[in-house]
Amino acid sequence: MQINVAVNDRAHVLEVAPHALLLDVLRDVLDLKGAKRSCDTQVCGACTVLVDGLAVSACTYLAVEADGRSVLTVEGLADGESLDPLQRAFLDAGAVQCGFCTSGMLLTARALLRENPAPTREDVLHYLRGSLCRCTGYRKIVEAVLAAAETAR
Amino acid sequence: MSARPLRVVGRPVPRVDGLEKVTGRARYVTDLVLPGMAHAKVLRSPYAHARVRRVDVARAGARPGVFAALSSADLTWCEPYFGPAFRDRPVLAIDVARHEGEPVAAVAAVDEATAEEALELIAVDYEPLPWAITLEEALGPGAPLVHTGEPLSGHFADLATLRPQPGTNVCHRFHFERGDAVTALAGADLVVEDTYRFPPVQHYALEPHAVLAAWDETGALTLWASTQNPYSVRVELAKMFGVPLARIRVIVPHLGGGFGSKTYAKLEPLAAALARAAGRPVRLAASVPEAFQTVRRCAARVTTRVGFRRDGTLVAVECAADYDVGAYADIGPRVVQKATYTATGPYRVPHVRLDARAVYTNTTPGGAFRGFGVPQLAWALESLFDVAAGRLDRDPVDLRRQNFLAHGEEFAPGDTPIDGKLEESLGRAAEAIGWTRAGAADRGRGVAAMLKASLAPSVSEAIVRLHTDGSVSVLASAVEMGQGTRTVLAQIAAEVLSLPLARVTVVQPDTAVTPYDQTTSSSRSTAMTGRAVQLAAEDVRDQLLRVVAEALGVAARDLALEDGAVVAPARRLTYTEVLVLRFGMSGGELIGRGVIAPGRTAAPLGGSTPFWEMAVGAAEVSVDEETGAVRIERYVSVADVGRAINPLLLEGQDEGGVVQGLGHTLLEEMLYQDGHLLNGTLLVYRVPRADDAPPELECHFVENADGSGPFGAKGAGEGSLIPVSPAVANALARLTGVRLRDLPLTPERVWRALRARGR
Numbered sequence: 069m070q071i072n073v074a075v076n077d078r079a080h081v082l083e084v085a086p087h088a089l090l091l092d093v094l095r096d097v098l099d100l101k102g103a104k105r106s107c108d109t110q111v112c113g114a115c116t117v118l119v120d121g122l123a124v125s126a127c128t129y130l131a132v133e134a135d136g137r138s139v140l141t142v143e144g145l146a147d148g149e150s151l152d153p154l155q156r157a158f159l160d161a162g163a164v165q166c167g168f169c170t171s172g173m174l175l176t177a178r179a180l181l182r183e184n185p186a187p188t189r190e191d192v193l194h195y196l197r198g199s200l201c202r203c204t205g206y207r208k209i210v211e212a213v214l215a216a217a218e219t220a221r
Numbered sequence: 222m223s224a225r226p227l228r229v230v231g232r233p234v235p236r237v238d239g240l241e242k243v244t245g246r247a248r249y250v251t252d253l254v255l256p257g258m259a260h261a262k263v264l265r266s267p268y269a270h271a272r273v274r275r276v277d278v279a280r281a282g283a284r285p286g287v288f289a290a291l292s293s294a295d296l297t298w299c300e301p302y303f304g305p306a307f308r309d310r311p312v313l314a315i316d317v318a319r320h321e322g323e324p325v326a327a328v329a330a331v332d333e334a335t336a337e338e339a340l341e342l343i344a345v346d347y348e349p350l351p352w353a354i355t356l357e358e359a360l361g362p363g364a365p366l367v368h369t370g371e372p373l374s375g376h377f378a379d380l381a382t383l384r385p386q387p388g389t390n391v392c393h394r395f396h397f398e399r400g401d402a403v404t405a406l407a408g409a410d411l412v413v414e415d416t417y418r419f420p421p422v423q424h425y426a427l428e429p430h431a432v433l434a435a436w437d438e439t440g441a442l443t444l445w446a447s448t449q450n451p452y453s454v455r456v457e458l459a460k461m462f463g464v465p466l467a468r469i470r471v472i473v474p475h476l477g478g479g480f481g482s483k484t485y486a487k488l489e490p491l492a493a494a495l496a497r498a499a500g501r502p503v504r505l506a507a508s509v510p511e512a513f514q515t516v517r518r519c520a521a522r523v524t525t526r527v528g529f530r531r532d533g534t535l536v537a538v539e540c541a542a543d544y545d546v547g548a549y550a551d552i553g554p555r556v557v558q559k560a561t562y563t564a565t566g567p568y569r570v571p572h573v574r575l576d577a578r579a580v581y582t583n584t585t586p587g588g589a590f591r592g593f594g595v596p597q598l599a600w601a602l603e604s605l606f607d608v609a610a611g612r613l614d615r616d617p618v619d620l621r622r623q624n625f626l627a628h629g630e631e632f633a634p635g636d637t638p639i640d641g642k643l644e645e646s647l648g649r650a651a652e653a654i655g656w657t658r659a660g661a662a663d664r665g666r667g668v669a670a671m672l673k674a675s676l677a678p679s680v681s682e683a684i685v686r687l688h689t690d691g692s693v694s695v696l697a698s699a700v701e702m703g704q705g706t707r708t709v710l711a712q713i714a715a716e717v718l719s720l721p722l723a724r725v726t727v728v729q730p731d732t733a734v735t736p737y738d739q740t741t742s743s744s745r746s747t748a749m750t751g752r753a754v755q756l757a758a759e760d761v762r763d764q765l766l767r768v769v770a771e772a773l774g775v776a777a778r779d780l781a782l783e784d785g786a787v788v789a790p791a792r793r794l795t796y797t798e799v800l801v802l803r804f805g806m807s808g809g810e811l812i813g814r815g816v817i818a819p820g821r822t823a824a825p826l827g828g829s830t831p832f833w834e835m836a837v838g839a840a841e842v843s844v845d846e847e848t849g850a851v852r853i854e855r856y857v858s859v860a861d862v863g864r865a866i867n868p869l870l871l872e873g874q875d876e877g878g879v880v881q882g883l884g885h886t887l888l889e890e891m892l893y894q895d896g897h898l899l900n901g902t903l904l905v906y907r908v909p910r911a912d913d914a915p916p917e918l919e920c921h922f923v924e925n926a927d928g929s930g931p932f933g934a935k936g937a938g939e940g941s942l943i944p945v946s947p948a949v950a951n952a953l954a955r956l957t958g959v960r961l962r963d964l965p966l967t968p969e970r971v972w973r974a975l976r977a978r979g980r
Contacts, residue, residue, distance in 0.1 A: 103245075104477070106477075107904075142245035145245075158239075159240070164243060165703035165877065193911050205880035
């Protein structure tokens with residue numbers, strides 16, 4: 069099937085199988101390796117990307133569903149060399165360790181801040197329930213999201 | 222040279238690999254693609270224990286798009302067994318499958334879907350056998366034997382002393398004695414004793430095990446592997462495939478977490494065999510459910526007796542620990558031996574009697590997991606410490622303080638004297654949690670301490686290269702798996718060579734390029750690899766000084782390094798200028814070498830620990846009496862680290878350790894029923910989420926620069942995890958009067974205990 073999809077503001081016309089997953093199309097067809105595969109069951113959030121601004125698990129999202137939509141991956145977060153406030157905050161707060169959850173965390177947080185530019189700590193904790201990290205203990209990730217929200221305001 | 226203040230070491234600098242990670246550019250094994258690469262899938266045993274009568278891969282091999290289909294019958298050209306302790310683990314099951322999920326056959330095909338479809342064409346004739354899942358089943362009379370023959374000794378000489386007990390499921394026994402514990406306990410004023418259980422838990426590194434293997438036209442093998450110890454993997458593969466070490470290259474990209482799960486060979490032998498058979502590169506990437514079937518933490522049943530005098534003095538500890546190491550030994554026997562050696566924790570105990578057994582069961586192999594067997598024992602000892610405090614009417618903090626080993630005191634004859642100040646850690650933890658202040662009525666507080674040895678003896682080597690533009694390459698094989706070793710090694714080199722951090726690049730581990738390092742585990746990289754990097758950088762520094770001293774005719778002691786230059790009393794030469802002096806042209810480089818190899822000693826385990834890892838945890842908990850749900854409201858961890866090379870990264874490590882410890886304390890357990898793992902997926906296996914973490918979490922460090930590592934550092938990263946369970950259980954006991962002995966402290970267990978107390 070043919071789909072028209074904008075990925076990180078670049079238009080693509082792609083031929084995809086009806087059962088192709090968005091994660092595989094991003095990683096294998098478009099060579100965008102930032103979204104990661106871990107649990108494969110919509111639990112861990114490592115594959116999170118934004119579709120029309122909403123966070124989705126690319127591991128269980130059909131590529132054809134993205135037809136006519138706009139996808140943002142971690143590769144599209146920075147504006148050229150200028151990092152997104154979330155990326156900056158993650159670096160400064162020490163919210164990155166192994167990095168495998170990082171792209172999903174960043175995009176989930178981006179969706180949160182779009183929805184709610186002034187989240188409380190509880191809002192952040194609630195929003196991150198679908199994003200697992202086994203390295204950091206989460207505290208620095210939460211701090212980073214709050215700090216980025218502060219910067220963006 | 223006089224000591225100058227540190228510029229880079231000790232600073233909370235952001236990690237050097239941070240930018241590539243926040244932009245999605247960091248590369249992990251499954252992000253790599255080679256031309257012609259095939260994809261592998263593994264057929265796994267559905268039975269806990271079964272005779273494998275026949276495996277027919279012919280139809281799978283004939284399927285279009287399949288490059289190779291293997292069963293153990295196809296592996297006659299190599300040594301088909303591997304394993305660090307014993308070579309008891311076949312690449313693919315030979316005659317018997319010993320745990321659910323054991324690889325039985327494997328396929329490499331043009332893509333994953335084709336490989337998956339080909340698995341369905343493989344015919345296996347199984348004859349189910351009686352199984353032993355629990356320790357009780359494995360140790361009982363007439364227990365089914367997981368292994369019937371004598372296991373082959375492993376590839377590692379330092380594990381040659383392992384003692385399997387033929388005719389039983391015990392694959393190693395460890396006994397350690399000092400003084401006369403039996404008599405001392407008989408004469409003690411108070412003896413507390415109980416049996417504590419620790420569940421099998423899964424590491425869940427977000428990145429499951431992955432390998433990309435390729436043989437080249439000369440018969441050399443290259444692997445990109447998610448491994449914590451490329452050099453151990455190299456040894457195993459060299460022996461299995463009969464290839465010289467120099468022709469096996471193990472390259473380690475970023476790891477998506479490790480926590481011990483990626484120590485020693487796991488899927489690398491199978492990937493290499495498939496690549497050889499397929500005649501092309503093969504990627505073998507496990508799923509998360511497959512990771513559950515690859516390795517886990519050793520479950521344990523620990524019975525400990527602790528004897529005290531009336532005045533609170535500890536007189537004796539007796540401990541009998543059985544560890545469930547699963548179907549294959551992996552590094553389990555060393556987990557058992559090394560942990561049990563420190564079963565007495567950070568205390569002065571004159572009379573000690575320790576017995577431990579590593580027990581085979583028909584479950585996922587148990588191996589290394591952050592803490593390396595110590596969490597299981599600390600769960601028992603630190604819980605009993607509070608039980609004793611109650612019986613002696615003593616404050617648990619005071620009772621611990623009274624019995625702590627002092628700085629410089631002997632732990633065991635021949636081993637390293639205690640190199641930290643536990644009383645300082647405990648004091649800071651108690652103060653931070655507000656131990657002496659009255660707390661809210663619905664909150665309880667508890668403390669626990671830990672002590673752990675690092676791997677000994679062990680070897681680390683490093684090379685530091687100073688290039689003509691004054692930039693530096695650090696070659697070392699410590700694996701970056703999130704803990705920040707790349708940043709810490711860069712800081713050490715930058716400090717010694719007086720350069721900004723940005724001028725230092727740490728090369729990714731590659732056994733063809735970066736020198737030997739035994740393993741990235743046991744909290745050893747900062748102390749051991751870091752010390753080797755420090756020595757290598759000092760070697761370069763000394764060469765710089767020598768060149769300038771000779772050229773200017775001054776004494777080296779009158780020279781110093783400052784901001785990328787050698788400073789003489791009246792001159793200042795940049796490193797570039799020094800290299801031109803040395804080589805007479807713009808070319809060449811200074812190469813420094815550092816080696817840490819302490820060798821064997823008279824210590825009981827054959828090597829003296831390079832440092833003692835010591836930490837204290839303090840928890841404040843609440844409990845919902847209606848549901849039994851325990852919540853850690855506040856947690857304080859204090860680790861004695863000697864020196865925090867990077868306080869930001871260290872804090873992150875210890876915060877993560879606390880929350881990982883929270884996992885096995887409150888949530889996690891691999892549950893088996895009828896021989897099957899019930900919860901081997903993330904849908905049903907609950908690891909801590911953001912909203913599970915303690916709302917208030919503080920990690921502090923005691924820094925007395927008293928470690929043997931660079932700048933007085935010791936290892937860290939495991940210490941924060943170990944006290945979590947007993948600190949929480951002690952807090953719960955002080956709050957509710959209920960003492961639990963089985964982890965995790967699930968709502969159901971707590972609720973039942975609360976109900977039982979009420980009656």
